[in-house]
Amino acid sequence: MTSSPGQTPHAADTATAFPTIPPTGWLPLDAASRAAIPLYDVATIRRIEAAALASLPAFTLMSRAGAAAADWLARHAPAGPLLFVAGPGNNGGDAVVAATLMHRAGRTVQVWLVGGQPDRLPADAARAWRDAVAAGVPLRVVADSEPPASLAWEYAAVVDGLLGIGLNRPASGILGDWIGHLAGLAAKGLPVFALDIPSGLFADTGAGAPAVRAVRTLTFLAAKPGLLTRDGRDCAGTVDIAPLGLDYPPREPAPARVSGAGDFIADLPYRHHAAHKGTHGSLAVVGGSAGMAGAPLLGARAALHLGAGRVHVAFLAQPAPLLDAVHPELMLRPLDDLDVGAMSALVAGPGMGTGPDSAARLAALLRTIAGLTAQGNSAPALVFDADALNLLAADAVLAQAARDAGVPIVLTPHPLEAARLAGCGVGEIQRDRLAAARALAARWRAVVVLKGSGTVIAEPPASGPASGHAEPPPGLWINPTGNAGLATAGTGDVLAGMIGALLAQGMPPSAAARAAVWIHGRAAEHLVQAGTGPAGLTASELYLPARAILNALMRGDLQT
Numbered sequence: 001m002t003s004s005p006g007q008t009p010h011a012a013d014t015a016t017a018f019p020t021i022p023p024t025g026w027l028p029l030d031a032a033s034r035a036a037i038p039l040y041d042v043a044t045i046r047r048i049e050a051a052a053l054a055s056l057p058a059f060t061l062m063s064r065a066g067a068a069a070a071d072w073l074a075r076h077a078p079a080g081p082l083l084f085v086a087g088p089g090n091n092g093g094d095a096v097v098a099a100t101l102m103h104r105a106g107r108t109v110q111v112w113l114v115g116g117q118p119d120r121l122p123a124d125a126a127r128a129w130r131d132a133v134a135a136g137v138p139l140r141v142v143a144d145s146e147p148p149a150s151l152a153w154e155y156a157a158v159v160d161g162l163l164g165i166g167l168n169r170p171a172s173g174i175l176g177d178w179i180g181h182l183a184g185l186a187a188k189g190l191p192v193f194a195l196d197i198p199s200g201l202f203a204d205t206g207a208g209a210p211a212v213r214a215v216r217t218l219t220f221l222a223a224k225p226g227l228l229t230r231d232g233r234d235c236a237g238t239v240d241i242a243p244l245g246l247d248y249p250p251r252e253p254a255p256a257r258v259s260g261a262g263d264f265i266a267d268l269p270y271r272h273h274a275a276h277k278g279t280h281g282s283l284a285v286v287g288g289s290a291g292m293a294g295a296p297l298l299g300a301r302a303a304l305h306l307g308a309g310r311v312h313v314a315f316l317a318q319p320a321p322l323l324d325a326v327h328p329e330l331m332l333r334p335l336d337d338l339d340v341g342a343m344s345a346l347v348a349g350p351g352m353g354t355g356p357d358s359a360a361r362l363a364a365l366l367r368t369i370a371g372l373t374a375q376g377n378s379a380p381a382l383v384f385d386a387d388a389l390n391l392l393a394a395d396a397v398l399a400q401a402a403r404d405a406g407v408p409i410v411l412t413p414h415p416l417e418a419a420r421l422a423g424c425g426v427g428e429i430q431r432d433r434l435a436a437a438r439a440l441a442a443r444w445r446a447v448v449v450l451k452g453s454g455t456v457i458a459e460p461p462a463s464g465p466a467s468g469h470a471e472p473p474p475g476l477w478i479n480p481t482g483n484a485g486l487a488t489a490g491t492g493d494v495l496a497g498m499i500g501a502l503l504a505q506g507m508p509p510s511a512a513a514r515a516a517v518w519i520h521g522r523a524a525e526h527l528v529q530a531g532t533g534p535a536g537l538t539a540s541e542l543y544l545p546a547r548a549i550l551n552a553l554m555r556g557d558l559q560t
Contacts, residue, residue, distance in 0.1 A: 066097020088116025095161025229454025
């Protein structure tokens with residue numbers, strides 16, 4: 001679908017409620033999907049699974065999982081013999097069913113049972129083992145005292161069926177040893193394919209130490225948050241979803257969603273022929289103390305490329321630079337000369353510094369905004385990034401002034417900044433990134449962008465008088481785009497400027513944050529695919545692909 005200039009996509013062309021399950025029985029977790037992709041925690045998956053087991057004949061779910069896995073492996077695993085490493089639970093049973101089906105189809109397979117005995121398997125897994133014996137599948141039981149073998153390279157790939165989503169502590173013993181062994185093989189180049197979730201990875205949080213590192217994962221029933229954040233991206237590889245013949249998406253409420261392009265495309269700042277520069281808002285990037293002028297320039301240049309009509313850079317350093325020779329379109333001035341009331345959005349923090357003068361300047365800025373709102377005048381939406389976050393975390397009075405500003409706010413912390421804002425350690429933030437982002441959004445009454453592998457975007461709870469009806473839970477998303485090229489100085493400044501640009505053009509704060517994070521990550525992917533990075537990718541290189549991606553999205557091309 002394409003739109004003519006000045007048109008928005010029809011509602012039917014944006015995110016659809018129910019994706020179509022292809023004949024294969026599995027579908028890719030597609031970052032550009034028009035359909036909402038729900039993410040379910042272990043507790044919810046267990047409820048869905050229990051209801052299905054109660055309503056279906058025994059062995060039905062396992063046979064469906066094995067059949068989906070066999071088809072998936074036939075399509076994605078390289079040619080040659082496959083080794084299935086099965087654990088002592090139902091995840092291992094799924095692997096045995098898949099191996100049996102592939103064996104019957106003529107594929108050379110072998111199954112090794114690790115951490116258990118055939119006569120002690122759960123009922124469905126025991127049946128899968130008996131079927132494999134009857135079919136003549138080559139089977140081996142690995143003794144508990146036997147150290148991980150050095151797998152010969154005659155295997156084209158290994159299928160990980162050791163552990164499923166029930167893991168509640170780091171894997172240990174023989175299973176932990178084997179997880180480490182498979183991770184080592186993957187590091188040496190042997191492809192590993194994971195069933196449901198890479199063994200050792202926590203499905204809810206993405207913590208994985210140790211955990212298998214797969215090139216591809218087929219997850220059952222629905223996707224889990226841990227596949228996409230913290231260690232999940234490195235461990236899961238490409239993710240596909242097999243609903244196993246049940247309703248998809250499941251009817252249970254989803255605790256979180258993948259932040260796909262279909263979720264925000266309708267809110268993008270579409271262009272009309274009669275528009276002028278004032279139509280697309282005015283943004284100011286505030287920061288740049290002495291020696292740090294580059295940070296706000298990075299954000300401001302990014303904002304230009306994402307369509308903000310006018311972009312100002314307000315410097316704390318004196319004298320302020322007079323001109324950006326790279327982009328003379330930018331309007332540079334001292335912070336004292338900025339007309340805050342004329343701005344549609346402000347990004348505060350890049351290169352701001354954290355000294356007393358910086359704190360005083362941020363406090364004055366917030367007083368100005370509070371005065372505008374108190375008089376009923378329009379005031380700019382705020383993005384707090386970098387040093388502004390540290391200033392807010394260190395000063396309770398300043399923090400309360402931000403909460404009371406009366407304008408939409410977006411916070412963009414990395415894990416250390418998030419820990420300061422929450423008053424805890426980084427480990428606590430990373431232990432459960434979704435819970436941390438949700439708590440910060442509630443505490444700060446702001447949209448929170450918790451950066452990192454699998455950036456989490458959280459909305460604050462609804463405020464205002466009670467309606468008498470149960471309010472829907474605040475939105476929680478995990479971004480699926482991006483790569484290691486973003487782990488370099490300045491990319492956070494670029495992201496803040498992009499969020500500010502979309503806010504200035506009238507996008508709602510949550511949608512602006514999700515769109516900017518998605519585009520930012522996609523731009524890095526484009527650069528790496530073209531051979532630029534990930535090592536050595538620079539923040540300023542993100543501008544051009546980001547602009548191209550935004551315009552493609554506004555034409556309705558989600559696959560850009």
